[in-house]
Amino acid sequence: MKTYVITGATSGIGNSLIREFSVCNKVFAGYRNSEKLESLKSISENIIPFFIDMSEPETIKLAAEFIKNRTEKIDTLINAAGCVVAGPVENLDITALKHQFEINTFSHLQFTQGLISHLSGGKIINISSMSSFGIFPFISPYCASKRALDILFNSLMLENKSDIRVVSIKPGAIATPLWEKSVKENEKFLKGNKTYEKEMKFMAENALKNGIKGLDVQKVVDAVVKADKMKNPKPSYTVGLDAKMSEILSKLPQDLLNFLIKEGLKARVK
Numbered sequence: 373m374k375t376y377v378i379t380g381a382t383s384g385i386g387n388s389l390i391r392e393f394s395v396c397n398k399v400f401a402g403y404r405n406s407e408k409l410e411s412l413k414s415i416s417e418n419i420i421p422f423f424i425d426m427s428e429p430e431t432i433k434l435a436a437e438f439i440k441n442r443t444e445k446i447d448t449l450i451n452a453a454g455c456v457v458a459g460p461v462e463n464l465d466i467t468a469l470k471h472q473f474e475i476n477t478f479s480h481l482q483f484t485q486g487l488i489s490h491l492s493g494g495k496i497i498n499i500s501s502m503s504s505f506g507i508f509p510f511i512s513p514y515c516a517s518k519r520a521l522d523i524l525f526n527s528l529m530l531e532n533k534s535d536i537r538v539v540s541i542k543p544g545a546i547a548t549p550l551w552e553k554s555v556k557e558n559e560k561f562l563k564g565n566k567t568y569e570k571e572m573k574f575m576a577e578n579a580l581k582n583g584i585k586g587l588d589v590q591k592v593v594d595a596v597v598k599a600d601k602m603k604n605p606k607p608s609y610t611v612g613l614d615a616k617m618s619e620i621l622s623k624l625p626q627d628l629l630n631f632l633i634k635e636g637l638k639a640r641v642k
């Protein structure tokens with residue numbers, strides 16, 4: 373039996389990952405909403421739920437202590453919790469931008485730091501995103517938070533002396549509740565913006581479409597399982613054609629890339 377720690381265990385990708393790994397392993401599963409605790413426990417008796425709110429540093433510290441008091445070693449830490457902050461940069465609410473980094477970047481680093489002593493020779497698998505390639509306008513807070521996550525954790529891997537492997541999984545659009553939640557949570561930025569009304573409408577419609585037509589979540593689970601099994605995984609894997617295309621596009625010169633994105637947006641936003 374190996375030991376896994378997975379945040380964001382109550383929905384979407386994280387929830388599918390705990391279902392996969394808890395069949396034969398001990399899984400510490402992070403939740404923030406106590407109403408979801410019973411359904412989390414009912415998945416398997418190999419699941420040990422722990423409370424963590426990624427926006428509350430004190431709960432992150434307590435969560436790491438809770439885990440370290442119950443295991444001597446963690447084989448794989450999977451940082452999956454996340455949310456999306458969207459909107460045009462010129463109107464960005466700075467508090468919302470800080471919140472984005474708090475949930476998608478800083479909290480994962482704080483949690484990982486808290487567990488690092490138990491991760492020697494183990495793996496950290498971050499559920500990053502194709503957004504980390506930084507090519508999507510109007511969701512730049514999300515893109516920047518994922519890019520920062522990737523940069524910080526890649527440095528962690530380069531620097532650490534206890535052979536911890538870090539893998540960034542970069543999915544494209546996956547059919548999970550994230551998209552619907554993001555439209556709801558960003559309504560105040562998406563609605564009532566006269567300058568970018570059409571773009572915001574397009575973004576919301578596209579997000580809702582992704583929530584239904586995105587790839588099956590199992591594709592991400594398969595990529596994580598594969599990377600987890602490998603002795604020498606690559607530092608980064610894309611999941612889905614859209615993610616692969618984003619990676620290729622991101623390698624173009626910035627002026628050419630910007631031209632293509634602007635023209636693409638013009639053609640799609642009516």
Ligand SMILES: NC(=O)c1ccc[n+]([C@@H]2O[C@H](COP(=O)([O-])OP(=O)(O)OC[C@H]3O[C@@H](n4cnc5c(N)ncnc54)[C@H](OP(=O)(O)O)[C@@H]3O)[C@@H](O)[C@H]2O)c1
Pocket residue numbers: 379380381382383384385386403404405424425426427451452453454455475499500501502542543544545546547548549550551553586
């Ligand atoms: N879906 C996609 O297309 C896609 C693509 C690329 C990358 N990703 C990334 O994959 C990860 C999982 O996303 P998902 O699609 O599975 O979304 P999801 O279904 O909305 O799941 C997000 C998970 O994170 C938890 N979470 C959110 N804010 C939190 C907070 N402040 N404290 C503690 N937990 C919190 C949620 O808890 P609740 O259940 O309480 O809300 C939920 O368990 C995210 O990092 C996301 O950026 C998703």
